[in-house]
Amino acid sequence: DAGVIQSPRHEVTEMGQEVTLRCKPISGHNSLFWYRQTMMRGLELLIYFNNNVPIDDSGMPEDRFSAKMPNASFSTLKIQPSEPRDSAVYFCASRSGSRETQYFGPGTRLLVL
């Protein structure tokens, strides 16, 4: 089992550029979560999907952020345009059912200059 896969692991970009983060959940898992972690705000849930459908996006900070899950094995989190305050570690997690635990990926470390 490869676990949750995220790419890229590190991203450095300039303010105003588009950033796309990618996640491959564990095979067979039907829920996917995107989190953001910063020193100031800790670990925050941005959005989660059940069976590829967005269920709760109340944590998405603003319209610059969007997330998609076109199929059960792939999700993207896009920031357009990016800003320095978006610098953080972004984690993806997946779960196989509402009673099961979440498994987290290694994270993408984003730095926006």
Added chain:
Amino acid sequence: DAKTTQPPSMDCAEGRAANLPCNHSTISGNEYVYWYRQIHSQGPQYIIHGLKNNETNEMASLIITEDRKSSTLILPHATLRDTAVYYCIVLQYGNKLVFGAGTILRVKS
């Protein structure tokens, strides 16, 4: 979901048991106690969870008081690799994980 209170940091000697407390005085009957940890620069890792009975797995034991208002995570023989931030989370099945500040556990040789 109920709120939890954890000490900000704790130290433990290598090889000794680490006992991490968590208060959740407003927990309701259908809410579970979950523990996750986050080792530096890694994603959070599930440790254990329980409803009202004590639980044990290969990583840790979870002791929940009879009134369910508090719990303790026990790492029986802490190693340096157990140094991490430990999060106690209370939630119903299917609800969102909400991470607080957690407890920084430092295991020292």
